[in-house]
Amino acid sequence: MNKSKIVLAAVGGVIGVAVLAAAFLAWQSWSAVSEARDGGDAGEGLDSVVAKAASLSRKDVYPCAENVKAIDANRERFEEWRDEAARHAARGDRKFDPTTPAAFKEFLLSEAKRLSALPGSVDGAIVKPDFPFGAFREYILDGKLPPEAQLPKLQRQWDDVAFFVEELSKTGVDELTAVEFGAAAAPEKQPEPAKGQKKPKRKNAKAGGDEGPKELVEKYTLQFTASPTAFARAVNAFGVCDRFVTVDDFSFVRAHDDVKEAFDAQEKKNAPAASSRRSRRSRRGEPEEGEEKKVESPREAAIRQGVVTDPAIATPLSVTLKLTVRDFGTLAAGEHEEEEKQ
DSSP states (O other): OOHHHHHHHHHHHHHHHHHHHHHHHHHHHHHHHHHHHHOTTTTOOHHHHHHHHHHHHTSOOOOOHHHHHHHHHHHHHHHHHHHHHHHHHTTTOOOOOOOOHHHHHHHHHHHHHHHHTSEEEETTESSOTTOOOGGGHHHHTSOOOOOGGGHHHHHHHHHHHHHHHHHHHHTTOSEEEEEEEOOOOOOOOOOOOOTTOOOOOOTTOOTTSOOOOOOEEEEEEEEEEEOHHHHHHHHHHHHHSSSEEEEEEEEEEESSOHHHHHHHHHHHHHSOOSSHHHHHHHHHTOOOTTOOOOOOOHHHHHHHHSOOOOTTTSOOEEEEEEEEEEEOOHHHHHHHHHHHHO
């Protein structure tokens, strides 16, 4: 046997041993898994334990004193957790003092002036000077008095609008362009307890009834322009604020396609001149007859030179953001409770 055959035989032997070892390890692993699932001789494998747990979970709780005590303890812990969660969710509830139409109108005018001066990109402000603030236009710009019967609702809605404008300004939004009010959503109805179960106790309930705090739900749609960074900050701000605000939906587009405009500008730059006179004027940087020389913005200059890749000078996003604000009525319920004690 020559050396080549010896080498090949040795390599084949090594490969054969490796294959046998891998097969043994695979069989051993499969056996271990099977034994863990079946339990082997003891019969306490994973499948049997899961089947036993599922069978026990479908059985009724044995009515002994120990189980009753455990159920009561679990119920108390759950009620403590529920009350703590409710207090945390309602930490942003609002309470408003009674007012009159004239006083509220004066308050609106003062607040609209203050909000219109908050930082933004509209000559340094977040809104234009004649911004209507949604449905409050007729009270701010048209000179109408708000109806007295609607004052509590208007106070709450204006407080929400002011909160939105302040948060958007803090997060660096360029301009708030519109505020729309949606139909007030009805609060979710609590499910009726099953037969034989007691109704849960309602705190701060009025005497003579089981009505608890009245939840108030308002929906809004905000339209604004912002950079991607400011848009992300705004969404995050509404998610972590004290008010119970949920972002229901949002959409965004760019008002201009920077990439397309850059390519269009490059094509115009490479196109042959229509006339030698126009070409000479272009080379000298002189305006055409009847045209005024225009000062380029940083964005326009970047587009003329090439594709815009700097987010700082890119076209801002036009954002539509739909929000829901909930007030759980805990402050109003607290007032009723104090009146009952007196």
